[in-house]
Amino acid sequence: MTGEFILETRDLTKEFKGFTAVDRVNLKVRRGSIHALIGPNGAGKTTVFNLLTKFLAPTSGGILYKGQDITAEAPGHVAQKGIIRSFQISAVFPNLTVLENVRVALQRKLGTSFHFWQSEKTLDQLNSRAMELLEQVDLTQFAALTAGELPYGRKRALEIATTLAMDPELMLLDEPTQGMGHEDVGRVVELIRKVAANRTVLMVEHNMSVVANLSSTITVLQRGAVLAEGPYETVSKDPRVLEAYVGSEDAHG
């Protein structure tokens, strides 16, 4: 039985020492959709991601993934169930090669990740799959470089390739185009569209043209609470949303 929603939150709340960063959020992410989470700086978007991936424990409320309560799971287990996130600040393994970055993600499935007595050459069987993933993000020519040497936009692409290597059912992308030049943004948009073909994507994004371009549903957060929800056409005309963005420096797009 597959439900309509892959992910649901029930009154999800996170308080930091009396300050409510996430306030009774009820999110429903439709299976197979690209869902955007937007809102001014400090609205609580990254905190929602941290709650969903169990990097933070919620103060109250619950999280359902594929109808199953995952509120009490450990972060590693949530990832193993198919929820994979990227980070707002580029998260590569800087001293591993580009190829190794992707391979580390593929490696767990071999079941040899605790084998300290085996040679790492046994991982070479994953190289061709890793190269395929790098090809999807146009990074094949950089495979042997250490990841730290890549320019910023390429690092973000590598991060997406690493996330894809996990073959996630639900991808959480935290500002995938942040800090990118115009061309890189276009490339990442196409990439997200491509990879979203057979999975669900929940993304935080400030760039409104990216949001308008990709997502079928938008949830607007403000001061931790859901302000509005719906398709771009409705949300972008909602007076409350316009007001929330007035005076906020993020009102680009």
Place this chain on the structure above:
Amino acid sequence: MSLSKTGVLYIAVLALACAAPFIGGYPLFLMKCLCFALFACAFNLLIGFTGLLSFGHAMFFGMAAYIAAHSAKVWGWTPEVAIIAATLGSAALGYVTGWLAVRRQGIYFAMITLALSQMVYFFCVQAPFTYAEDGIQSVPRGKLFGVISLADDRVMYYFVLAIFVFGYWMIHRIIHSPFGQVLKSIRENEPRALSLGYEVHKYKLLAFVLSAALAGMAGATKALALGLATLTDVQWQMSGEVVLMTLLGGMGTIAGPVVGSTIIIAMQNYLSGFGSWVTIIMGATFVVCVLAFRRGIVGELQHFLKSRSNKA
């Protein structure tokens, strides 16, 4: 440096190590160097390749020294059995310590390891079998496999060298294994490793146990080689010394700790005439080294060779 060049270098160093007692090397000194080199390599497995700073590694080194000394002297166990028993003992101690420490980050991790090693130290001060201030003295080296007498310093030296080579090879293997890849990714970016489904504390725990076991192997070997297990081996200064050795040689390089520990042991040995000035000279050397070569001696060397080959 290409792989074959590294191979040639290893063979040359090994040949030199084999010849050392015949070309003027003093076996007791050489054995001490090898034991501390292994200790530092074991420590480096944590700080250099997992990113965990343990400030209590003396407990594994020292506890193993006591176990080996006691079992060889009082129970009359053969040296290889005594060393294996001590190594397993350290691994078990490492499991308990690691279990308590690996969920903590950064300085808290270091503090917990320090606190536990202090507990082990006070236990050793009190426990009757350690003979407190005197330590366990004149530990017999016994007969290897009950057959080969190790009483001769040169024979013992080759036994120690074999243990060192085995330990070094183990560490090399661990670093270049599927497990080692995960360790490196944890060191580089722990949240990312976690988000890729790795339960990072389990990996850290295994790394900790392996490091403790190898540190124990070094301590046990030292106790048999020098015939002595004392409180010095479990004291916090020893934990500090191994940090120093590793940083000096270059953490995260596989050969660095060997170089660092050899320099420090040599300095302690040859400068002992200066009395308490040794500590000050060592401190000054350390400060200079940290300021001049941040990557440690081997680290800087590798960096230099790499940048030169990049230019060429």
